[in-house]
Amino acid sequence: MTAYRVNARRSGDWWALEVPDLPGVFSQAKRLDSAARAAAEAIAVMTDADAGTIDVDIVPELDRATRSALADVARAKRARAEAEEVERQAMRAAAVALTNDMSQRDAGRILGVSFQRISQLLALPAAAARKARGSGREATKRAGRGSDLVPVQRSRSHERASA
Known part of the structure; x- marks a missing residue:
């Protein structure tokens, strides 16, 4: 797989895409999430390669204030x-x-x-x-529980009366 860096710069409502390693290869995309596909297709046309074999790294060009805000977020x-x-x-x-x-x-x-x-x-x-080792208090509680208790079985008539 061949990898290319792609610079993305805002141009109106679009992202203008440029591949510095391949002079003359440009494309555009409305959103960054579709920029990689657009750039790979443009590279494929210019290099006679299959777009599926091209890996692109989209690098948005941002102004200083935006880069500073992103650094603050990081x-x-x-x-x-x-x-x-x-x-x-x-x-x-x-x-x-x-x-x-x-x-x-x-x-x-x-x-x-x-x-x-x-x-x-x-x-x-x-x-x-x-x-596994249990505290003295917990072990005493567990030991006294099951042996003294008798299970209570309710009849169906009792369940209906209490419902």
Whole structure:
């Protein structure tokens, strides 16, 4: 596959496309999403190649103010990603601290997230190890549950009466 750089410059309502590596190869497109196909077809006509074998890199030419605004967006996205990572680490540390002596549901309520999110924050290996060894309180609760309970079976007449 042959690759070409294609410069795209606004010209009225259209994008004027130019291939610097092939003098005299120009095209146009109404929108950038159709510029690659238009450029590949123009290159194919001029080089006698199949348009499907041509790879193009569309590079829009933008004014200084627009490039500056895009750079601001990129910086803001990086800052957001860094802040999200700091938040994730703080949430995980808080989840670990809270679940030392309370349930994941209670920890989730305190942190304002679901108990499922608490489980995700704790990570599966740590949560599985904790569940396998169980705390004294949890083990006692589990041991006393099933042996004393008798399943209740409702008759259909009882279900209709309670409905």
